[in-house]
Amino acid sequence: xxxxxxxxxxxxxxxxxxxxxxxxxxxxxxxxxxxxxxxxxxxxxxxxxxxxxxxxxxxxxxxxxxxxxxxxxxxxxxxxxxxxxxxxxxxxxxxxxxxxxxxxxxxxxxxxxxxxxxxxxxxxxxxxxxxxxxxxxxxxxxxxxxxxxxxxxxxxxxxxxxxxxxxxxxxxxxxxxxxxxxxxxxx
Ligand SMILES: Cc1cc2nc3c(=O)[nH]c(=O)nc-3n(C[C@H](O)[C@H](O)[C@H](O)COP(=O)(O)O)c2cc1C
Numbered sequence: 078x079x080x081x082x083x084x085x086x087x088x089x090x091x092x093x094x095x096x097x098x099x100x101x102x103x104x105x106x107x108x109x110x111x112x113x114x115x116x117x118x119x120x121x122x123x124x125x126x127x128x129x130x131x132x133x134x135x136x137x138x139x140x141x142x143x144x145x146x147x148x149x150x151x152x153x154x155x156x157x158x159x160x161x162x163x164x165x166x167x168x169x170x171x172x173x174x175x176x177x178x179x180x181x182x183x184x185x186x187x188x189x190x191x192x193x194x195x196x197x198x199x200x201x202x203x204x205x206x207x208x209x210x211x212x213x214x215x216x217x218x219x220x221x222x223x224x225x226x227x228x229x230x231x232x233x234x235x236x237x238x239x240x241x242x243x244x245x246x247x248x249x250x251x252x253x254x255x256x257x258x259x260x261x262x263x264x
Contacts, residue, residue: 079256081111081249082152086159086170088119093191093225096235098158101189104245105156110253116148118169125172132178142176149180153260154187154252155213161192161200174207182212183262185255187248188219196223214259216251218244 083102087094098115105113123141130136137143159170174181186208190197201219208215220241222228228236237245 078112079110079253080114080151080153081105081156081252082114082116082149082154083156083158084116084118084170084173086118086157086167086173088167088169092119092160093229093235094158094160096229096233097189097191097222097225100235100237101156101158101245104242105249108249111249114148114152116173118173121145121173123169123173123176126175128176132176135179145173146177146180149177152184153256154185156187156189156248156252157204157208158189159197159200159204161190161195161197164195164199164203166200166204170204171207174211178211183259184213185216185252185259186213187216187252189222189245189248190219191222191225193224196221214255216248216255218247218251220244220248 083098083105085094085098102113102115105111123145128137128139128142137146157170159167188201190200192200198221205215222241225235230236
């Protein structure tokens with residue numbers, strides 16, 4: 078069983094990220110290879126990084142950091158869901174990453190991104206640098222959604238197209254395979 082932590086990195090009121098996350102979460106939960114945890118950064122409400130020590134030392138002083146550390150530690154792999162803001166990744170996803178260090182190391186991560194013109198391409202491309210800095214191993218495929226609002230049904234449910242669903246399945250397969258293969262290399 079792969080413990081998958083899905084992290085939603087858009088926090089603003091009215092975000093399209095929530096219906097996208099509900100699609101991703103449902104797809105992972107229907108796959109019996111996964112035990113799924115869902116971290117909505119809007120709900121968790123981590124402040125901007127306020128720990129006095131470098132996270133590499135794991136000398137956390139705040140309860141919110143200890144709770145976040147335990148959740149990430151427990152995971153074998155991740156799906157990070159975040160929009161493109163100003164040609165880059167969203168601030169909450171980078172903040173959540175920066176809080177920790179060894180908890181991420183040598184674990185697979187897949188990205189699901191969205192945006193207007195770009196479909197989130199620059200969000201995922203720019204996030205590769207900080208993700209690699211903490212030792213995350215990025216899946217080859219990544220879901221990119223162009224103007225996701227156009228794929229919301231009248232009841233607000235996100236309806237993926239065939240290509241998006243196919244890439245998500247490929248990512249889930251990679252997370253299982255990489256999660257197993259990387260276990261001996263974890264910090
Ligand atoms: C502050 C801000 C900056 C944005 N910058 C970009 C951008 O650089 N490229 C793009 O394709 N879309 C951009 N958008 C459009 C967003 O991708 C779109 O609004 C999307 O719905 C945001 O995701 P969310 O609803 O989950 O917050 C921006 C939106 C906001 C609010």
